[in-house]
Amino acid sequence: MTKAIRYDKTGGPDVMKWVDVDVGEPGEGEVRLRQSACGLNYIDVYFRNGLYPQPLPAGLGMEAAGEVTAVGKGVSALKAGDRVAYVARPPGAYAQERVLRADQVIKLPDAISDEAAASIMLQGLTAQYLLRRTYRVKAGDTILIQAAAGGVGLLVCQWAKALGATVIGTVGSDEKAAIAKAHGCDHPVVYTREDFTARVREITNGAGVPVVYDSIGKDTYTKSLDCLAPLGMFVSFGNASGPLPPIDSSEFAGRGSLFFTRPTLFTYIAKRADYEANAAELFDVVASGKVKTSINQRYALEDVGLAHADLEARKTTGSTILIP
């Protein structure tokens, strides 16, 4: 028996229970992992509170790192003792041990520790596709990232800076502004007291930005659209404040033939070749030091309720890991 988090009804952090589970032996094409660190992500909150429904009872958590302890029939690329990490569906990463398909995990290079991997598989691969594929950031671009001091936010700030962009980022407090600034955000905007649209227009001499990466959703939607230059791209990649209102396409025409996309990481890593290539690019940029991981909170996995409460109360910065 090992322990894992399960929930049988949606609701607040207290619906998550630390229970005994039997993960069993890996079947054909599967591996069993002993996990040493799990990542905490906002998507875990959406599953827990029911915004993203799934059949219950179920596990939670999308990413972790650890060691392969057994491989099933037909698995040749991995062996017991290999260090690996993953971001994978269905939720269930909040666990001491787990059985997964071998093609869902990635072998870790020596330069990436288990804890670093658990903090970047989801948030770092998200930063990768946002900056390198959804809208390919070029040197000289000025971009806007919402929640710049958050998990995805700090990775996006550093990576965009490394690509030669000027980064404008919104944050909820002066303390977060200082953290974002130390991670490559040229213009942190404390949007609880400053009008971020006016600041974007001022910084860009009225031109607006070619891309807004918005993970806040309901509260920032219209003002984010107002930051875009004609032909700009609105990237709606999250809903920390609640989902967007129904989309009115005339808003995109009126502001100058804007583009809208609602991307998800799992589309961008659906093919194994993309998953491997994107992870390799992420590990390289982290190993080079251009992008540093920011594990600013650690909790015992058993105390994940506290971790969720802190994330939702906007008390966290950077990434959070859970130790099983």
Ligand SMILES: NC(=O)c1ccc[n+]([C@@H]2O[C@H](COP(=O)([O-])OP(=O)(O)OC[C@H]3O[C@@H](n4cnc5c(N)ncnc54)[C@H](OP(=O)(O)O)[C@@H]3O)[C@@H](O)[C@H]2O)c1
């Ligand atoms: N589509 C994808 O592929 C994908 C992948 C990864 C993450 N995401 C999304 O990206 C976002 C960031 O994820 P993360 O895990 O890195 O979280 P995070 O940014 O570390 O935490 C969320 C932050 O959002 C801000 N926020 C604004 N309004 C909020 C509200 N009403 N309630 C709570 N927070 C609010 C807070 O920062 P301030 O205090 O500075 O406002 C908070 O710290 C989430 O929306 C997540 O769903 C999407």
